[in-house]
Amino acid sequence: MNASSPARARPAPTLALALAVAAALALTGARARAEPHKRACAAAYERAQGLRRDGKLLAAREALIACSQPTCPAAAVADCGPWLAEVEKSLPTVVIAARDAHGRERLDVRVLVDGRLLAAALDGKALPVDPGPHTFRYQPAWGPAVEERVLIREGEKNRALTVALGASSAGAPASPPPPAASPPAASPPAVPPPASPAASPPAASPPAVPPPASPSAPPPASPAMPPPASPAVPPPASPAAPPPAEPAVPGLVWASGAVGAAGLAVFAVAGALSLSAEADLRATCAPRCAADEVRAIRVQHAVADIGLGVGVVGLGAAAWFYATRPAAARPPKAGAGAPGPALRPFVAGTAAGIEGAF
Structure with missing residues (x-):
């Protein structure tokens, strides 16, 4: 009995050694898997700061979400969490609406901002956009696209942008209105009245006769005109010139x-x-x-x-x-041409x- 007990006790150290090796391998694997994640957190932390300085709030928000995960280092999470709240507060949003030439609201409109797709269709929801000047391009399902330059301000929430699409953007239903406008083109019947003026000249000729009678009056008037003009010219200006002379006091x-x-x-x-x-x-x-x-x-x-x-x-x-x-500075006395006392x-x-x- 005593001789066999040492032989049975030998497996205990071997089992402990095996367990230690397994634990070490597990810790090593966990560290190996955690290292890339920590590097990604650090990279997102650095990138978020630069994107915030450049005003690229959309990209900064994505980076801050990555570095604020609970699996990231505690120091990174402590900074990225408050920064994410600040970016969400400063990130502007727009609400886009589109109407056709008849005032009907259109939903089948794609919206691109600076060439990048912002919305495949309009649904009335607020869309986040980086602050700064942007080119909005609206592409309806029918008709030409419309572009406009818009300045988006930081912190501006739910700004309404309404675009008026062209008449052709209404599609097939829009074509009927032009024929409706054509009936007024029935004004050609109004062209015959110009033909009636041909009949009117005879009627207008009697009134036209008095004007010929007036020409007879002008000839007498033309000789009469010069005489009234000549007497009217001389009287005024010359006598009024003397009064300005006044004595000057030294x-x-x-x-x-x-x-x-x-x-x-x-x-x-x-x-x-x-x-x-x-x-x-x-x-x-x-x-x-x-x-x-x-x-x-x-x-x-x-x-x-x-x-x-x-x-x-x-x-x-x-x-x-x-x-x-x-x-010379003294006013002349009435009726006295000789100068005053010397x-x-x-x-x-x-x-x-x-x-x-x-």
């Missing part, structure tokens, strides 16, 4: 007047201040007032006197400049004045 008049007005203003202000100060001194300290206060009042008196002199001289100069302005200023020592013939 600038020295305004300058001298301003100086004179300023001098009188200085005289008024300085004189009022000096009189007020003098009255105060008489009421308070006269006759023992300080020399400085008395001197200040005298200065104010002197300034007032100078202002008065400047004012009188300025106003006098203004009057003199105005009186001696050029005779005046000129003179200065002799401390005296100044005006001399001339009045």
